[in-house]
Amino acid sequence: xxxxxxxxxxxxxxxxxxxxxxxxxxxxxxxxxxxxxxxxxxxxxxxxxxxxxxxxxxxxxxxxxxxxxxxxxxxxxxxxxxxxxxxxxxxxxxxxxxxxxxxxxxxxxxxxxxxxxxxxxxxxxxxxxxxxxxxxxxxxxxxxxxxxxxxxxxxxxxxxxxxxxxxxxxxxxxxx
Amino acid sequence: xxxxxxxxxxxxxxxxxxxxxxxxxxxxxxxxxxxxxxxxxxxxxxxxxxxxxxxxxxxxxxxxxxxxxxxxxxxxxxxxxxxxxxxxxxxxxxxxxxxxxxxxxxxxxxxxxxxxxxxxxxxxxxxxxxxxxxxxxxxxxxxxxxxxxxxxxxxxxxxxxxxxxxxxxxxxxxxx
Amino acid sequence: xxxxxxxxxxxxxxxxxxxxxxxxxxxxxxxxxxxxxxxxxxxxxxxxxxxxxxxxxxxxxxxxxxxxxxxxxxxxxxxxxxxxxxxxxxxxxxxxxxxxxxxxxxxxxxxxxxxxxxxxxxxxxxxxxxxxxxxxxxxxxxxxxxxxxxxxxxxxxxxxxxxxxxxxxxxxxxxx
Amino acid sequence: xxxxxxxxxxxxxxxxxxxxxxxxxxxxxxxxxxxxxxxxxxxxxxxxxxxxxxxxxxxxxxxxxxxxxxxxxxxxxxxxxxxxxxxxxxxxxxxxxxxxxxxxxxxxxxxxxxxxxxxxxxxxxxxxxxxxxxxxxxxxxxxxxxxxxxxxxxxxxxxxxxxxxxxxxxxxxxxx
Numbered sequence: 001x002x003x004x005x006x007x008x009x010x011x012x013x014x015x016x017x018x019x020x021x022x023x024x025x026x027x028x029x030x031x032x033x034x035x036x037x038x039x040x041x042x043x044x045x046x047x048x049x050x051x052x053x054x055x056x057x058x059x060x061x062x063x064x065x066x067x068x069x070x071x072x073x074x075x076x077x078x079x080x081x082x083x084x085x086x087x088x089x090x091x092x093x094x095x096x097x098x099x100x101x102x103x104x105x106x107x108x109x110x111x112x113x114x115x116x117x118x119x120x121x122x123x124x125x126x127x128x129x130x131x132x133x134x135x136x137x138x139x140x141x142x143x144x145x146x147x148x149x150x151x152x153x154x155x156x157x158x159x160x161x162x163x164x165x166x167x168x169x170x171x172x173x174x175x176x
Numbered sequence: 177x178x179x180x181x182x183x184x185x186x187x188x189x190x191x192x193x194x195x196x197x198x199x200x201x202x203x204x205x206x207x208x209x210x211x212x213x214x215x216x217x218x219x220x221x222x223x224x225x226x227x228x229x230x231x232x233x234x235x236x237x238x239x240x241x242x243x244x245x246x247x248x249x250x251x252x253x254x255x256x257x258x259x260x261x262x263x264x265x266x267x268x269x270x271x272x273x274x275x276x277x278x279x280x281x282x283x284x285x286x287x288x289x290x291x292x293x294x295x296x297x298x299x300x301x302x303x304x305x306x307x308x309x310x311x312x313x314x315x316x317x318x319x320x321x322x323x324x325x326x327x328x329x330x331x332x333x334x335x336x337x338x339x340x341x342x343x344x345x346x347x348x349x350x351x352x
Numbered sequence: 353x354x355x356x357x358x359x360x361x362x363x364x365x366x367x368x369x370x371x372x373x374x375x376x377x378x379x380x381x382x383x384x385x386x387x388x389x390x391x392x393x394x395x396x397x398x399x400x401x402x403x404x405x406x407x408x409x410x411x412x413x414x415x416x417x418x419x420x421x422x423x424x425x426x427x428x429x430x431x432x433x434x435x436x437x438x439x440x441x442x443x444x445x446x447x448x449x450x451x452x453x454x455x456x457x458x459x460x461x462x463x464x465x466x467x468x469x470x471x472x473x474x475x476x477x478x479x480x481x482x483x484x485x486x487x488x489x490x491x492x493x494x495x496x497x498x499x500x501x502x503x504x505x506x507x508x509x510x511x512x513x514x515x516x517x518x519x520x521x522x523x524x525x526x527x528x
Numbered sequence: 529x530x531x532x533x534x535x536x537x538x539x540x541x542x543x544x545x546x547x548x549x550x551x552x553x554x555x556x557x558x559x560x561x562x563x564x565x566x567x568x569x570x571x572x573x574x575x576x577x578x579x580x581x582x583x584x585x586x587x588x589x590x591x592x593x594x595x596x597x598x599x600x601x602x603x604x605x606x607x608x609x610x611x612x613x614x615x616x617x618x619x620x621x622x623x624x625x626x627x628x629x630x631x632x633x634x635x636x637x638x639x640x641x642x643x644x645x646x647x648x649x650x651x652x653x654x655x656x657x658x659x660x661x662x663x664x665x666x667x668x669x670x671x672x673x674x675x676x677x678x679x680x681x682x683x684x685x686x687x688x689x690x691x692x693x694x695x696x697x698x699x700x701x702x703x704x
Contacts, residue, residue, distance in 0.1 A: 001256075002254060002255075004255070004256065039254070039255055062238075062254075062255070064240075064255055064257075066257070069421060069437075069438050078178060078215070078238075079178075079180070079215050079238070079240055079255060080177075080180065080273060081240075081242070081257055081269065081273050082269070082272045082273045083269055083272075084268060084269060084272050084437055084438035084440070084441050085421075085436055085437050085438070085441065086421050086436035086437070086624075087647075088436070088620050088624075088644050088647050088648065089436050089437065089617060089620050089621075092260060092616050092617050092620070093257065093258070093259055093260060093269075093617075096258045096259075096260050096614075096616075097256060097257050097258045107675075107676035107677065107678060108643060108646055108647050108675045108676040108678070108680070109647060111643050111675065111676075112640065112643045112644055112647055115636060115639050115640045115643055116616050116640055118636055119615075119616050119636050119637060119640055120616065132676075133676075136668055137668075139667065139668060140664055140665075140667060140668050147635075147636045147639065148635035148636040148639075148660075148661075149635065150635060150636070152636070245597060245613075245614050260613055260614035260616070260617050261597075261612055261613050261614070261617065262448070262597050262612035262613070263471075264444050264448075264468050264471050264472065264612070265441060265444050265445075265612050265613065268440050268441050268444070269441075272438070272440075283499075283500035283501065283502060284467060284470055284471050284499045284500040284502070284504070285471060287467050287499065287500075288464065288467045288468055288471055291460060291463050291464045291467055292440050292464055294460055295439075295440050295460050295461060295464055296440065308500075309500075312492055313492075315491065315492060316488055316489075316491060316492050323460045323463065324459035324460040324463075324484075324485075325459065326459060326460070328460070353608075354606060354607075356607070356608065391606070391607055414590075414606075414607070416592075416607055416609075418609070430530060430567070430590075431530075431532070431567055431590070431592055431607060432529075432532065432625060433592075433594070433609055433621065433625050434621070434624045434625045435621055435624075435625075436620060436621060436624050444612060445609065445610070445611055445612060445621075448610045448611075448612050449608060449609050449610045
């Protein structure tokens, strides 16, 4: 069974801050996921979702967009899931469907996805120094890795692409 | 954008009636969809879903399983959408995500999928003589093709694989 | 625990056909449900939903509107459930939440609600001669009361308010 | 239109920590909401949900339980919404349906509800010193009241029942 990797983070135009500053890292992440043949899932829209999906698509990888109602998504979704649900509800279908979640930057919508991934027992990998809730959430983690005392699953911090690759491999081996 | 084709119909063991009698037609449908490179979507479970998904998978095609909560699905889903929802709710995410729906046999769950596809404006192709609601629904269609006076979209009847192929092509061309 | 009764049927303006012809029967149904103190649930919008909800409200009864995303509903919902979901998905939350469902007239959306109620094991009471799918569905019932061979639950036909009252009482006693 | 107030917080047995320590404050909150005639909504289960619902029920108030699939809820739900969805998805229907949300204690599930309420533009009132994420979230608020730079809606902190009453009144007046 192929590993399903969700990528979450800032939405907004890919030509404006704070998304444009993440272009390079998004492209590296996309290439990495495509090279390993993982199924890449996003919320299907703009921002980090679009940058990563484009990179995966260029490399010939698989992209699944989990879309809110009334949105046809960016142009890089090979598979479109039209959930018929609002932004927040569809975010939970995204994180539940993933085996592991990668987070870059992000506002409250991204925070909701991080929390839901943890609740569903999906490991989250925070890409360090990408801003927003990906960095801010760290100050309130319990033992630097949990969101509550149930310790459902570990939240990891990756400080490089190599680090990210290692954590994804661990998730793939069911070691996380 | 690739055509998303949902296949619906009888659930249950593929070795028992009424599913086993549909093995040959399911394999033909799966091969056809794989050959055209369409994205094949099912409810991800047993019965017609499993037979078609297996055939698509053997041909190297793409299969997406839209799963109800607590079910990991059959072994032929390249992409698994874990909806977190009950059987009926997840059926609607399936039909809404599809551009066109193919129906073979089926009990009340299949009927629900046919009705929802129509409500979402997705053309449904009934494969003639496959039993269940796929055949029974025909007696209550308005003008032999609609489910209400809004005439949202046409329900088609295919009496052969060639006929089916023609209707799918029409859907792909946006002609339906 | 109070009985939860869903009322489904034609949408559209209450001043136009085919809704206006059902005004009297809707008011009788609303009064009956209010008098028994049942929780009345609808899809929260216009048509049969509005007529019944208004009657229940005038009698001091409880009305719950299960709303699709982006719709604030009619003025008679004491409780509003904002599902964040499209019309069809929210219809399933409505029928699943009900203990028994009453149907009057209706297009494809009502048919979807009848089928989903059956799938969830909720008895449906068809009010005879109210038109649309409430009458049309009868010709395809198996043994005049089932939607498939699983015989999940009985679909009833009421030809009068007294008949309806009797079936609701049976549902309340768990006899249906 | 009646004000819909959601109450969220610790789940678990009402006889064990950390729920039992909140019994008194839950009863005060329940009485307050019942006295004002607000519609009280919870996730329908144990813990803070049960304690508040019981208090509202004793006072003759209205309680709506928004239940996950497979759970019939506590005994104090006048209205049961059976969502057919998992715990997290149903939490979003709860917060979206509310006009204002009160939070006491809570693990990751409560955090998810706080974040989703903010995303939906529903004001959240944190009851001070009730533990869990209700207290912990405060350290990461932007300007002591927002969850992101969009400043969608204010998160408030109430240090007494009087304070809580004032904030609810503001929400009712649309001032929040």
